Amino acid sequence: MRLDLRLIVLTDRELAAPRPVEDIVAACLAAGAPAIQLRDKNATARALLEQATRLLRLTRRHRALLFLNDRLDVALAAGADGVHLGPADLPITAARRAAPPPFLIGYSTDDPAEARRAAAAGADYIGCGAVFGTTTKDVGGERIGLERLAQVVRAVDIPVIGIGGIGPENAAETRRTGAAGVAVIRAVMGAQDPGKAVRELLAAFAGTSGGQARVG
Numbered sequence: 001m002r003l004d005l006r007l008i009v010l011t012d013r014e015l016a017a018p019r020p021v022e023d024i025v026a027a028c029l030a031a032g033a034p035a036i037q038l039r040d041k042n043a044t045a046r047a048l049l050e051q052a053t054r055l056l057r058l059t060r061r062h063r064a065l066l067f068l069n070d071r072l073d074v075a076l077a078a079g080a081d082g083v084h085l086g087p088a089d090l091p092i093t094a095a096r097r098a099a100p101p102p103f104l105i106g107y108s109t110d111d112p113a114e115a116r117r118a119a120a121a122g123a124d125y126i127g128c129g130a131v132f133g134t135t136t137k138d139v140g141g142e143r144i145g146l147e148r149l150a151q152v153v154r155a156v157d158i159p160v161i162g163i164g165g166i167g168p169e170n171a172a173e174t175r176r177t178g179a180a181g182v183a184v185i186r187a188v189m190g191a192q193d194p195g196k197a198v199r200e201l202l203a204a205f206a207g208t209s210g211g212q213a214r215v216g
Helices: 021-030 045-061 072-078 092-098 112-121 145-155 171-175 194-203
Strands: 007-010 035-038 065-069 082-085 104-108 125-129 160-163 181-184
Touching: 007 194, 021 035, 021 045, 021 194, 035 045, 045 065, 045 072, 065 072, 065 104, 072 082, 072 092, 082 092, 092 104, 092 112, 112 125, 112 145, 125 145, 145 160, 145 171, 181 194
Parallel strands: 007 035, 007 181, 035 065, 065 082, 082 104, 104 125, 125 160, 160 181
Antiparallel strands: none
């Protein structure tokens, strides 16, 4: 089955404020965003489930994907399309056992060997960064650069998504590494016109399919 990961928009309530996250997500989906990742590290499980339920109505309407950051339990309870895990989260093998197909699992790493292990364990895509650096996520000012991203792309046969400091001005550079798409927070959540930002980001990946999902 096709997995369109040309653009994953990560939510951020602080960057969205005073606008509701749901309003920005609705604008992104109307502009063609193929995937949303609900990211709210301070929310309780109950609050996260409520947010996911509201966002899922929007993503379903636009035939887009909804991922949850870190929380497999909430993703499954909400009926979301997938979860994105990091090295400190539930192991991919355990998540794969708990999640029925065609549930999707993403994994964060900028190490080619770790990316290969993640793919072998059942990850559907790799999130790799911070490519250009970021102040949004807690990665200690890390900036891996385009060559490291390209190394991860070459290491696996599943889609690799660049993240970290990516916006309309450098998305095309990211594509040239072979990345299937980009994941963004500030470039969209903090944009005055989120729909315009989405269209510009998607334009950098025009003519691509965003990757091929594993089947079943």
